[in-house]
């Protein structure tokens with residue numbers, strides 16, 4: 001794959017162009033006689049080309065936030081603006097990788113058909129579609145598994161198919177909701193490196209939700225730490241680690257340890273119900 | 278140790294056991310009347326039934342009736358399938374519609390099709406359409422209810438995936454809802470096919486529309502008991518064939534489905 005297989009004009013990676021703008025987002029789930037305020041007031045911006053991680057305690061509303069950004073869920077108050085357009089339904093320039101990869105891939109289709117279907121729906125011409133499918137499957141190391149069905153693959157391979165499907169779609173914004181929570185540690189490390197290399201190669205903006213502190217520090221340029229529910233932003237932590245990262249050296253840097261403990265402390269605060277003044 | 282190993286011989290295959298059971302039944306039906314255990318006027322020996330069947334097979338009447346039965350059954354089932362699948366997808370896909378129609382379906386579904394015989398005769402007389410009405414009514418609910426279950430079974434994550442990639446409603450039906458519902462549609466087809474055959478024969482027997490059912494009634498009134506049994510056997514064979522064919526289709530169409538996948542592995 002070349003640096004930009006889209007052929008689209010390269011987007012500048014300047015911090016001034018906002019890809020995503022979340023303003024005063026509130027989400028209250030209305031149930032029968034019971035309402036849950038999952039997200040109270042979230043405001044943050046993600047610049048084009050950034051890789052931002054979101055961490056927070058379990059039940060903090062991370063999935064809720066992601067589903068609001070993805071246009072899969074209506075907001076109660078506030079707004080989500082993606083590339084200058086207010087999100088009211090699933091926006092065109094976005095792809096989501098769900099945590100439940102096994103259920104997100106269609107078992108009645110082969111790997112290739114799974115990756116190709118969104119492109120067909122987007123009316124990408126056949127030749128280009130073929131190339132995108134081929135390139136994205138090669139990028140995740142699954143070019144040989146094209147004709148297999150998802151259920152014939154291991155968990156890590158399935159999640160790579162889901163990533164290939166998202167990448168082939170050429171989104172401007174890639175949303176990932178705890179995508180590696182269900183795979184083993186070794187596979188997880190490989191997939192983390194895969195995400196970083198795809199991000200660097202394609203210039204796509206990535207919003208990555210995780211509950212794993214190490215993962216967030218290793219992957220992100222910024223880590224947004226959420227309070228517990230009803231959720232607000234506790235702190236926006238810039239990760240000033242070198243851009244070239246690898247599992248061994250990066251994780252053994254003193255700065256990595258500092259950032260990691262800082263985020264860890266924040267999460268502990270969040271769990272104990274601490275909120276910013 | 279040796280005794281245990283010897284004792285653990287693999288059991289005979291199930292089809293062989295099934296065949297043995299069938300042979301046993303044929304043996305009993307052959308011997309019981311001959312031994313005078315049952316009256317030959319009510320249960321002739323199997324050989325007599327077989328002879329009557331051969332005799333039937335030589336008449337044009339038999340083949341015409343067989344064709345009528347198959348045609349009525351297939352037509353009714355086809356109408357029920359098309360209507361059941363189409364309405365099931367629409368009703369299942371529109372939750373308010375589903376909620377509104379739920380009680381209506383629960384009321385209409387349990388009405389035994391045979392209770393509609395007077396109505397059918399009023400409408401169409403002893404025409405084949407009378408029986409068709411019964412067949413369609415009975416098998417339609419089987420199909421509809423299964424399709425409704427199927428549509429409800431769509432995985433929320435698969436649905437959200439389809440939405441997030443902005444699939445149009447028709448694509449969602451074609452690529453997500455339909456494949457999920459397919460196992461249920463197959464079950465609906467199998468159940469509907471069996472019920473349709475029952476109602477087809479019932480209609481022919483009671484209303485007198487043309488087909489094997491009517492031939493059975495004719496044989497009975499004219500005292501041709503062996504011929505009557507021969508026709509019953511033919512109807513039974515049709516039922517078995519339909520079921521086997523439906524299962525084979527199911528297997529082929531659902532290679533990806535967990536139930537079939539396990540079968541292949543095992």
Ligand SMILES: Nc1ncnc2c1ncn2[C@@H]1O[C@H](COP(=O)(O)OP(=O)(O)OP(=O)(O)O)[C@@H](O)[C@H]1O
Nearest residue numbers: 029036038057058059060061062063064065211229
């Ligand atoms: N459909 C729903 N209806 C009602 N309440 C919900 C619904 N979905 C989530 N919630 C509530 O909203 C809050 C946030 O849930 P959410 O799934 O967004 O958390 P999360 O941060 O993704 O948690 P985890 O890390 O465990 O995945 C929880 O209190 C949860 O009970």
Ligand SMILES: [Mg+2]
Nearest residue numbers: 062063064178
């Ligand atoms: Mg979650």
